[in-house]
Amino acid sequence: MAPSDPPFPLIKSNKIESSMVSKRHRLNNDAERIGVCMSDMVGIKGLGVHKVRIPPEGESTEIHYHLNDSEWLYVLSGSGVLLLLDSETSFDTSEDPKNNRIIGRVTGASGQPSSRQITQHEVAEGDFMGFQGGLLASKYAHSLRAGPEGLVYLMGGTRERVDVCCYPRLGIRDVFEKHS
Template identity: 25%
Template sequence: MSDGPVNADDLEWTEHDHGDRQFKRKKLADAAGGEKLGTSLYEVPAGKRLWVRHYHEGNEESIFVLDGSGTLFLGPDETEHALETGDYVALPPGEESAHDIEAGDDGLRLLMSGTMEEPDITVYPDRDMVGLYAGSAPGGDSDERTLSTYLDRHAELDYWEE
């Protein structure tokens, strides 16, 4: 059930600073009681990047640019697409939606939304890493997760071997 309207100005920013990956985030859907659709407001300073390039195997994401400009690196070949105010990008599950975002000279303010289905696998192609999530989707309540781990993408065991 919805908790009613939420005003972004009433929410605190969560700040992330990991070198060239620097941004602020407000989890709008979470604050409003959203369950199956997550939406966050992001601000990315000029020249900085958002999350590590990734795609989801089970969830769909989208991007809507509210203000500023930047570059979207999309797909397995990291094809560059200019982003500007008013642009919308759909990111269905799968490798074709692998994405990374870099803010332009005037920074970037955007909304990102995504389905919140679990379990989910997030693939990080540049790091040969996967994230596994069960109990709560990526971006969901981490306290509810029964599985949340990052593994080498090529780690493999023989099913029958002990």
């Protein structure tokens, strides 16, 4: 069997807009994103790039962080608030310089909801946010809340084969394995 042609590498803006669909977050009923994964449309596998719109005063997701995947966001229009939760005390970490890695051990109230305070940081057109995956990612568990005019942004990141997404306010950790 001959391999099929790869997807066409250009997506016109009207196709992007018409492909955007609404999704509610399964752990936060107040979180609705209207978006599309543009990288899927052109056949890119190891990297995700999405266009996302959050309705006025809406939320993007449950506050979370990733242990493997890194992600970034770039605000195209509108304004809102970046919600950050420092839940880093869930891990004891130590350096293993010989193997160039950090070793983490979940301690204390593992799997329990976080009682730490959420900080709020205004975001607007042209602002960039980046969240590195890994054991220390819990320092910046995050979500967005749109302002009165809504929020439109590009979001992207790595797509590791296995990822763990942690929701510190809920004490939940989900493990995802992507199939090729």
